[in-house]
Amino acid sequence: MAVRRLAEDQPGSFAFTPENVVWAKREIGKFPxxxxxxxxxxxxxxxxxxxxxxxPEPAIRHVADFLDMPHIRVLEIATFYTMFNLEPVGEYxxxxxxxxxxxxxxANGLKEVCRRVIGPQRQVTEDGKLSxxxxxxxxxxxNAPMVQINQDYYEDLTPESFEALLHDLRVGRPVKPGPQxxxxxxxxxxxxxxxxDEGLYKGRANGRAVAQKPATPKPAAKAVENKPAxxxxxxxxxxxxxxxxxxxxxxxxxxxxxxxxxxxxLKKISGIGPKIEVLLHGLGIYHFGQIxxxxxxxxxxxxxxxxxxxxIDREDWISQAKTLVKGDx
Numbered sequence: 437m438a439v440r441r442l443a444e445d446q447p448g449s450f451a452f453t454p455e456n457v458v459w460a461k462r463e464i465g466k467f468p469x470x471x472x473x474x475x476x477x478x479x480x481x482x483x484x485x486x487x488x489x490x491x492p493e494p495a496i497r498h499v500a501d502f503l504d505m506p507h508i509r510v511l512e513i514a515t516f517y518t519m520f521n522l523e524p525v526g527e528y529x530x531x532x533x534x535x536x537x538x539x540x541x542x543a544n545g546l547k548e549v550c551r552r553v554i555g556p557q558r559q560v561t562e563d564g565k566l567s568x569x570x571x572x573x574x575x576x577x578x579n580a581p582m583v584q585i586n587q588d589y590y591e592d593l594t595p596e597s598f599e600a601l602l603h604d605l606r607v608g609r610p611v612k613p614g615p616q617x618x619x620x621x622x623x624x625x626x627x628x629x630x631x632x633d634e635g636l637y638k639g640r641a642n643g644r645a646v647a648q649k650p651a652t653p654k655p656a657a658k659a660v661e662n663k664p665a666x667x668x669x670x671x672x673x674x675x676x677x678x679x680x681x682x683x684x685x686x687x688x689x690x691x692x693x694x695x696x697x698x699x700x701x702l703k704k705i706s707g708i709g710p711k712i713e714v715l716l717h718g719l720g721i722y723h724f725g726q727i728x729x730x731x732x733x734x735x736x737x738x739x740x741x742x743x744x745x746x747x748i749d750r751e752d753w754i755s756q757a758k759t760l761v762k763g764d765x
Contacts, residue, residue, distance in 0.1 A: 440515045442493050443523035450494035452502075455706070455752050456482055460502060473503050480514055485706060489529055489586075490521040518571070526560045526567035527701075528605045531584040534570045537577040545595040546581055553602050565606045578622050579615055587709045588613035592625070608699060610714045686733040687741075690720025700724050704760055707751030715742060727757035 452460060460479055467474045479502060483495040491514055500510040514520045521529070532550060534543050550557075550568045560567045576582045579591030583598070590601060592615045604611050619625050694700075699722035702713045719738070721727065730738070739748050748754070 440518070440522055442515075443490075446493050447487075448494070450483070450487065450492060450498050452483070452498070453486060455755065456486060464503070473505050476503055476505065476510060476513055477517070479503065480510070480520060482706075484520060489525045489527075490523055523558060524560055524567075526554075527565050527703075528567075528585050528602075530554070530566065530568035530602075531571045531574070532568055533572070533574045533576075533580070533582055533584075535573040535577075537573075538580040538582060541580040542594065543581040546583065546593060546598050549595050549599050549602070553599060563606070566602060576622075579619070585710070586703075588711055591615045592617040592619060605710075608701075610717055611710070612714075613711055684737055686737040688719075688721065688726065688730055688734040688738060691722055691726070692720065694722035700760070702727075705751075705753050705756045707747065707753060712742075724757040724760040727753055728761050730754055 459482065460475070463478050463482075464472050464475045476499065479499045480491060480496070483499055484491045487495055493511075496510050496514050497507050499505075500507045503510075515522065530550065532543065532546055534547065547570065554561055554566045554568050557569050558567065571584075574582065574584055574589070576589055576591055579589075581593050582589055582591040583593065584590075585605070590598075590611075590613060593601070597616050601611055601616070603609075615621070617625065699717065702708050702716055702721070702724070703710065705724075705727070708716070716722075719741070735748050735754065738744075739746065
């Protein structure tokens with residue numbers, strides 16, 4: 437394993453935000469007395485998220501003090517796990533898989549795009565938007581070549597589609613994670629080829645047999661006069677909206693487009709990643725001020741619509757949005 441060193445330029449200090457202090461104490465409370473150090477990976481990860489995607493040395497000491505651990509012990513952990521970035525990264529951090537399956541499927545072409553569009557590895561673009569690093573296998577070999585950008589995978593890439601993806605991210609345009617071709621997850625690119633007989637699944641759910649109800653005997657057919665056949669009843673279309681009606685009065689106020697044509701970077705709210713940001717844009721939510729104004733009914737509507745099960749409260753989106761509206765970090 438290569439030696440991993442801390443960045444030369446370090447901030448003077450680091451401390452968890454009040455919201456992250458509450459979160460960290462709750463995380464530590466998941467472990468029995470005397471085992472609080474088990475929370476070290478979670479706290480380091482949260483510190484990295486708070487500090488623009490990389491982990492400075494003061495944050496490592498802060499986490500060590502928070503858990504009453506020796507500084508050197510936490511430094512060993514932070515430098516061992518490559519999920520921790522020890523130097524500044526771009527707002528969109530590209531991890532490009534260069535292992536054999538991706539290399540055979542065209543990863544070298546993606547590297548050329550990175551060198552041309554972003555620059556050398558570990559270098560952040562002048563606008564702070566992009567940086568990249570070649571990494572080992574990310575486990576999406578059948579959809580090669582692929583990259584991970586922040587928390588999302590982008591698969592089945594070509595140099596052209598990858599360059600377009602980087603451009604869209606840079607200008608704040610919504611992008612679609614996952615396969616970038618007409619493929620469902622990791623299914624064959626030409627469509628399913630096995631287990632096509634629907635009879636195989638009759639009477640089964642999740643691989644287990646389901647008891648079949650005895651067939652109800654049909655009544656004997658009655659003689660009827662020759663009458664024009666009745667028109668079939670109109671079929672009711674099932675709504676496709678999940679859980680909550682889109683027209684509900686509890687739905688937050690939405691916008692047709694961001695004010696001034698430029699949305700706020702909703703990913704600055706801890707708990708909102710690129711995928712959730714795209715979903716919020718689809719609901720007409722583009723600005724911190726919109727989230728800051730949510731009442732309990734609005735919050736419950738979004739929580740139900742996105743099936744978050746209380747996530748908005750747990751991550752305290754509204755307080756974070758109010759802070760960002762004021763311009764605070």
